[in-house]
Amino acid sequence: MRLNLDALHALSTANLRALATSFRDGQLAMGLTAASINQLLCGCDVDVLSCLETLVSNGMGAPQCALLLDAITNERERAPDLARLFEPVLSGPDVPGVPTGDTAAAMQMLVQEARKEVLLVGYAVYNGERLFEPLALRMRENPELKVTFCLNIARRFGDTSLDSEVVNRYALDFHQKHWPWPELPELYYDPRALSESSEHRASLHAKCVVVDHRAALITSANFTDAAQYRNIEMGLLVRHSPLAERVADYFEGLRLSGHLLRCPL
Template identity: 35%
Template sequence: MSTESHDSSLEVLLTSTPRVLDTLAVALREGPLRQSVTRGLVENVVGAEVSRIYPPLAAAFSAGCPTGVLADMCEAFARVLKSKALQRDSTDLVLSGPDVPGVHVVDTATVARSLFREARSDVIVCSYVIFLDEEFFAELAQRHDSDLTLRVRLIVDVTHGRHDETEPMALAANRFRQRFIEMCWVGERVPELYHDPRGFSEKPETRGVMHAKVIIIDEAAALVTSANFTAAAQRRNIEAGVLFRDRHQVKRLRTYFEGLIARREVLVIS
């Protein structure tokens, strides 16, 4: 008999814990619940949780659901709970600004530099504005010189640096590159620089800008923040962001920006 009709009632198992569900799965597959599901036997396995767990379990068993299938479902629910717990543990708020009692506040620059130190092979930095002193990128620039396998890519907007709206894209992009090298980057080996060309479109309806503020480290961590890469935003402004280490989500984010590069949605600044 199909177990689909019992899924909704069995979802109460998601209010339990992975440990209880794993124990219950073993009992259903090869222990005291393998042949019979009674309240007393279930209580011996789950203890105080019997009042919540026994009714849906007994209903499914009485309707013909094999205990092996129930064990599979318990294991599946346990995996879901473990995954959710892992995601909670791998996500943290990055709040910058005035102190508030009971809330941890740290300047975004400190978090960014710690991420740069973690990087093993790849760093992607995206920002609408980048205007920082050499200190911010200093350690990353030194590593970029000493480790030729380390790849650093920056995706930025250059329209805000135009002298006027008629200035050609190439001039504005080159000015950004020169200013970045002179004021922000101490290394000899310059990172790969890209910009969103849509801001230079002659048609207002097609104009757009690179407005995301993101740091992606390998496929290990990513910071998505409201803070531009300027001294004020990184050290003084009230800013909010999320640092996460869920590899699946980090990979999705990295794949998106690498896709923009591959499809030439953002162009090289050379």
């Protein structure tokens, strides 16, 4: 027989502990009654009483019921608080009752937390010096910090230059306008964005920031003033290592497999 424990899962942790204690050493150890449940829960919960009666009728004694309630409580306490693991990052005009902020604040918070590595993935960069300066300072403070950019280097319409020329121009522009500091990151790009054929051209359109394989900001915002400070943008700040690691590993795999190539800076 399959038991439905929803009524027990709906109880507060305090009520679960009270029931377990009573099954172990209190009134419920002497027998299950509506009066006992009423006293423990400050009101008789019919669903809880029915659930417990089903357990007892299927051969579970008071010690076993106590162990089950302890197990539910312990599992609940081990489970992560999802509100702390996943936080929406909403940028744009204020809406009453809905917390918002600029995307740049979330990005800078992650940068300050970084100890080993920062991965930044984006489609467009404009006037990046303002946005990236805290990251450059972090690199200066921590010489061991590895910073990797994966950005879209695209061929402009009508540009018939060699791929290497387009990439070198982008590198010069990146160094002059977006990263004028001596501590240099690594920069990678998708060579398919340079294809002269629209049939084969593809863009690196993802936008995210991953720190130390343990936290990630996945967002609609590009690395531009408008996107980071003014636009209506939506993202999710994830503090869940398995997910952040999966995102970082994907881009590392693209680099190692040659799908992303390194741009010389």
